[in-house]
Amino acid sequence: MLGWRALKTIIHWFRRDLRIADNVALHEAYTRGERLVPFFCWEDGLVDGPDCAPARTEFFLASLGSLVRNLEALGHRLVVRRGTPAVELRKLAAETGASAVFANRGYEPGGRRDDDAVAKALGAVSVGFQTFKDAVAWEEREILTAAGGVYTVFTPYSKAWKLRTPPPARPKLGKARQPMPPGIASAELPPGVAEPRVPTGPDGVPAGERAAQQALDAFVVERVFAYAEARDYPALAGGTSRLSPHLRLGTLGIRTILARLAEARARATSDAARKGCDVWLTELVWREFYQQILANHPHVATRCFRPEYDALGWSGTDAQFDAWRAGQTGYPIVDAAMRCLDATGWMHNRLRMIVSMFLTKDLLLPWQRGERWFMQRLVDGDLAANSGGWQWSAGTGTDAAPYFRIFNPVTQGRRFDPDGEFIRRWVPELAGLDAKAVHAPWEGPLAAAGARYPRPIVDHAVQRGRCLAMFKAARGA
DNA sequence: TGAAATGTTGGGGCG
DNA sequence: ACGCCCCAACATTTC
Numbered sequence: 052m053l054g055w056r057a058l059k060t061i062i063h064w065f066r067r068d069l070r071i072a073d074n075v076a077l078h079e080a081y082t083r084g085e086r087l088v089p090f091f092c093w094e095d096g097l098v099d100g101p102d103c104a105p106a107r108t109e110f111f112l113a114s115l116g117s118l119v120r121n122l123e124a125l126g127h128r129l130v131v132r133r134g135t136p137a138v139e140l141r142k143l144a145a146e147t148g149a150s151a152v153f154a155n156r157g158y159e160p161g162g163r164r165d166d167d168a169v170a171k172a173l174g175a176v177s178v179g180f181q182t183f184k185d186a187v188a189w190e191e192r193e194i195l196t197a198a199g200g201v202y203t204v205f206t207p208y209s210k211a212w213k214l215r216t217p218p219p220a221r222p223k224l225g226k227a228r229q230p231m232p233p234g235i236a237s238a239e240l241p242p243g244v245a246e247p248r249v250p251t252g253p254d255g256v257p258a259g260e261r262a263a264q265q266a267l268d269a270f271v272v273e274r275v276f277a278y279a280e281a282r283d284y285p286a287l288a289g290g291t292s293r294l295s296p297h298l299r300l301g302t303l304g305i306r307t308i309l310a311r312l313a314e315a316r317a318r319a320t321s322d323a324a325r326k327g328c329d330v331w332l333t334e335l336v337w338r339e340f341y342q343q344i345l346a347n348h349p350h351v352a353t354r355c356f357r358p359e360y361d362a363l364g365w366s367g368t369d370a371q372f373d374a375w376r377a378g379q380t381g382y383p384i385v386d387a388a389m390r391c392l393d394a395t396g397w398m399h400n401r402l403r404m405i406v407s408m409f410l411t412k413d414l415l416l417p418w419q420r421g422e423r424w425f426m427q428r429l430v431d432g433d434l435a436a437n438s439g440g441w442q443w444s445a446g447t448g449t450d451a452a453p454y455f456r457i458f459n460p461v462t463q464g465r466r467f468d469p470d471g472e473f474i475r476r477w478v479p480e481l482a483g484l485d486a487k488a489v490h491a492p493w494e495g496p497l498a499a500a501g502a503r504y505p506r507p508i509v510d511h512a513v514q515r516g517r518c519l520a521m522f523k524a525a526r527g528a
Numbered sequence: 529t530g531a532a533a534t535g536t537t538g539g540g541g542c543g
Numbered sequence: 544a545c546g547c548c549c550c551a552a553c554a555t556t557t558c
Contacts, residue, residue: 283529404529443529455558456530463530515531519558 058229060086060147064140064154064169066162066301068185069118070260071125071224073304075185076153078221086229088147089122090140091115093133093238102423106396106430107296110258114302116244117259126230131238136165137172144178147231151179155186155301158346159434187339188217188305191346201347203356203449208343209336220306256296256397256430263297267308270294271315276324278331285388285399286472292331293397295431298338308335341439344449351438353419355447363447363525366517367416374508375410376424378478381507383490384464385409387477394477396430401467407444408458413514415521418445446522454522457515464490480504 061084063077071077080087098108119129132139140152152173166182173180184190194211195201202208270292281290297303316328345351355361374380378390388402410421422441426432442448468474471489475482480503481489488495493506
């Protein structure tokens, strides 16, 4: 009965790190413990909360299923409990005789609150709680200015970031740990986990740790070399890495990615290829920049980084918001992007900039409404990246696009979807128009567009002027 | 990780 | 041949 209690037992609490490979806390638990209890806490609202997205939920369920099978292959059974982390971890520690709980840190306000509550609950019963850096190469207080402050401007941050040698990937888990003691109950998992449905379709991203590794392989073998030129064209299937859902859920480790990228750069045989690697690295640094911003300035999740912009007099209407969401604005590149998002949970980064700029600066609606809609649809929806990106577009954030930088949706469409291929794919009403007419169907013979496609719901030139006035008023105040 | 307005220049048509 | 105008192409500035 007491035999297993003699073994040093560590609970690994899986959160946004649904993988076996290159998992810092799991690796530490393997190294330091003798017996492993893998745990996942199924909290209320996990898959049906107000900010859940169908695509992200599906991706999560499939990823959790993948984790269950990967753990089984190592001889472990994932314990799932419904409830709150502090309560369930305390109970599980008592049941298993665990001396410690290990977990990887998150950088969102909610994750921080969980950590505090868990530390308190476990501390009361003398169970250790250790958290580790895993999701990023460098945390919010590790890249600092010469004066010891945190960066709020991207370029100097990225320079400092790139001067550092990132931590290496953790090696494969070595000698098998003892499985957990018998008789530990686990909640039944929903069907989506038992029989994961891998998202398919033109913009689907396959889920799971193995799929993540394959996606990384496929990208660094060749496509990354063309990244600098190809990344801005939404019609191209392979222009970007499509790894963001895996990074968001932790089915891929950032150290693994950085190591593979460094290998690829060493293989590159042209300046253009090296440039592709460098530009992609910069995108990964953007990710850490926004995680760092959210950790150091948690208010950016809901409010403007610059408080004076909380007073902006947004004047858009609910009907305009609905048209934006539904892809019925009459601006083809915007509508194509929004319909793609709704159908697949995915949107190309260039398109995210275009539609967010359009919502804020053409429809004059607050960025928070678009940010929330993105969270309710995106397969990779992540608080730090999402609020950071939206505030960049709105011009209210740290190192944001200046408020007067306003995309012209027609010009952007012509520049980044020159043949109109992406538009025709998602806006069938315009499928018959040629490359010239498809970006501004109201300018050509409208008969060709058919009556079903709306005329522009706003005039870009007019709204641009109103937007500049709105910002001027807030800055003057 | 713009766009629009405004300014400048230079070639060609034309009286 | 010359000056004038137009305007495209590029540069600068402003938002």
